[in-house]
Amino acid sequence: DLDGMALTSALHSCQQLGLADEALEFLELMKHLDDDNGEKKGGNGQGGTHTTTNGRRRKGARRPALRGPDGVAYRLAISACARSPGGHRWRDGIRLLDEMRERSMSGNGSSEDCAPDVVAYTAAVAGCSEAGEYTHAMSLIGEMRREGIKPNVVTFSAVINACASASAKIASDRRRGGGEDTEDYGVGAGYNAGRLEDVRLPMTRALRLLEAMKSPKSSVRPNIVTYNAAIRACAEGLNLEGAFDLLKQLKKDGLDPTIVTYGSLMTACERVGDIEAASKVFRMVKEEEGRKRQTREREKYDDHEENGKDEERLCANEIIYGAAISCCRKAHQPERALFLLRKMISEELAPNAATFNTVIAALSEEGRRRLNNIDDARPLQVNNDLWEKALAVYRVMKSKHAPPGVTPNRQTYNILVRCLASELRPAHAESLLGDMRRNGYVPDVDLYTATVRSYERNGEPLKALRLMDGMREVGYDFYGIPVLDEAFKNGVRILNKVGSLGGSFSASSARSGDDNNDSNSYARGEEMMDFDSYGDYEEEMEGEDNNDYQPIDSLK
Numbered sequence: 001d002l003d004g005m006a007l008t009s010a011l012h013s014c015q016q017l018g019l020a021d022e023a024l025e026f027l028e029l030m031k032h033l034d035d036d037n038g039e040k041k042g043g044n045g046q047g048g049t050h051t052t053t054n055g056r057r058r059k060g061a062r063r064p065a066l067r068g069p070d071g072v073a074y075r076l077a078i079s080a081c082a083r084s085p086g087g088h089r090w091r092d093g094i095r096l097l098d099e100m101r102e103r104s105m106s107g108n109g110s111s112e113d114c115a116p117d118v119v120a121y122t123a124a125v126a127g128c129s130e131a132g133e134y135t136h137a138m139s140l141i142g143e144m145r146r147e148g149i150k151p152n153v154v155t156f157s158a159v160i161n162a163c164a165s166a167s168a169k170i171a172s173d174r175r176r177g178g179g180e181d182t183e184d185y186g187v188g189a190g191y192n193a194g195r196l197e198d199v200r201l202p203m204t205r206a207l208r209l210l211e212a213m214k215s216p217k218s219s220v221r222p223n224i225v226t227y228n229a230a231i232r233a234c235a236e237g238l239n240l241e242g243a244f245d246l247l248k249q250l251k252k253d254g255l256d257p258t259i260v261t262y263g264s265l266m267t268a269c270e271r272v273g274d275i276e277a278a279s280k281v282f283r284m285v286k287e288e289e290g291r292k293r294q295t296r297e298r299e300k301y302d303d304h305e306e307n308g309k310d311e312e313r314l315c316a317n318e319i320i321y322g323a324a325i326s327c328c329r330k331a332h333q334p335e336r337a338l339f340l341l342r343k344m345i346s347e348e349l350a351p352n353a354a355t356f357n358t359v360i361a362a363l364s365e366e367g368r369r370r371l372n373n374i375d376d377a378r379p380l381q382v383n384n385d386l387w388e389k390a391l392a393v394y395r396v397m398k399s400k401h402a403p404p405g406v407t408p409n410r411q412t413y414n415i416l417v418r419c420l421a422s423e424l425r426p427a428h429a430e431s432l433l434g435d436m437r438r439n440g441y442v443p444d445v446d447l448y449t450a451t452v453r454s455y456e457r458n459g460e461p462l463k464a465l466r467l468m469d470g471m472r473e474v475g476y477d478f479y480g481i482p483v484l485d486e487a488f489k490n491g492v493r494i495l496n497k498v499g500s501l502g503g504s505f506s507a508s509s510a511r512s513g514d515d516n517n518d519s520n521s522y523a524r525g526e527e528m529m530d531f532d533s534y535g536d537y538e539e540e541m542e543g544e545d546n547n548d549y550q551p552i553d554s555l556k
Contacts, residue, residue, distance in 0.1 A: 087130025
């Protein structure tokens with residue numbers, strides 16, 4: 001049987017890994033400890049005492065064995081709940097706080113160490129922070145004060161972060177509930193005054209708390225973590241001006257911005273789609289890194305012990321680049337997004353699949369937007385470059401040069417198939433549907449529908465008929481789908497008129513050699529990591545107006 005020390009060690013591991021279920025299970029086991037199970041008798045005949053977790057108060061102390069969970073165990077379990085993905089176990093953390101209070105008042109077990117303290121409360125607040133439950137987080141602050149427990153800077157920072165998560169959650173729920181596209185996120189792009197007020201309410205509470213911490217009467221001063229959380233709250237509250245103002249305030253308070261600071265600032269730019277502000281953040285990162293480099297050079301001959309410590313290097317990372325790329329997408333500037341992806345790869349950063357998908361989406365969406373804005377009489381070739389660039393990014397994801405763990409996923413295929421179908425490139429779209437299936441993804445029926453309609457619009461009903469025949473292999477019945485059923489009937493009418501397929505239809509009878517060459521053309525050269533198929537954007541950029549390309553110029 002596990003004793004108190006072993007169970008506490010197990011709880012510590014659960015806390016580090018955010019394993020809430022396992023932590024609660026070990027805590028339950030501790031509740032069943034008794035004197036006999038909790039004590040270990042030594043060979044000298046003396047029993048009843050051995051080192052337990054209570055002994056941490058004084059190293060080497062020999063204390064009575066645990067007869068139940070103590071304060072250490074409860075704090076570890078609450079922290080494990082707080083660290084669970086998405087903070088979805090925050091209610092368990094608050095429940096454990098109440099249990100600690102009841103246990104300390106009952107005099108049961110190791111009750112003298114069970115009263116909630118600032119560490120336990122802060123862990124519970126952190127759980128609310130991850131879940132965006134800012135009202136509960138602030139209620140916990142009130143409970144702490146009523147019990148005479150002083151919140152520390154970590155507690156307040158967690159509450160401010162809870163406000164940021166709450167704003168993000170409200171905005172996300174409103175977009176999903178209203179069926180809004182994710183790019184219509186910023187002020188003036190899909191948000192009326194009422195909606196904006198709802199999103200900004202948690203941010204307002206966060207800024208009030210920050211101001212209270214900065215007041216002369218406050219005994220707890222904000223640190224860089226506090227400011228970073230407040231900047232994030234402004235970002236999620238769509239308050240770009242407030243985010244940059246907080247950067248000035250923290251510098252005025254003698255604090256140095258970190259890469260997290262600039263990452264949160266870039267998120268603020270991304271949320272409202274302000275490309276010029278994003279450029280400003282890139283310049284700030286470069287200037288700050290230059291300043292730190294000069295400082296290191298001046299101090300390189302100083303005392304080795306003082307300056308031999310590793311210092312955080314301030315360089316744009318994957319988070320900053322990812323937010324900037326998303327900002328370019330919202331600003332309808334896909335070429336800039338593509339350039340930033342190339343820059344990431346050239347600087348040996350590791351963009352993830354979501355970053356690649358954002359670039360593909362930026363190219364695809366802008367391609368459709370331009371296509372919708374041109375006269376139907378104009379040739380489609382005016383828009384060819386964007387979908388070709390999107391396929392070039394897809395080739396990189398498939399190639400051996402892709403960053404570790406990056407491969408096309410369902411979202412990649414969904415974006416590309418819809419793009420190609422709308423571009424009247426159904427053969428390419430059909431080829432990608434085949435890739436989806438070979439990679440273990442069953443295409444949604446709407447992807448088939450879009451491709452069939454694209455064939456129909458191209459005046460190729462027989463190819464549409466062939467694709468519908470292939471749908472049977474994945475279990476789709478096109479008779480129940482009006483669009484596909486009509487396309488099928490149209491194909492049959494064509495067959496009856498032509499009467500040249502020998503009385504039976506099959507996928508192979510409708511397929512021509514030219515089709516195969518066309519549908520697989522995107523795959524040529526997939527082992528080459530050459531964005532050269534769409535030219536050297538960086539060279540083309542040199543002749544453009546500098547004001548139009550600030551985010552790009554700032555990277556040179």
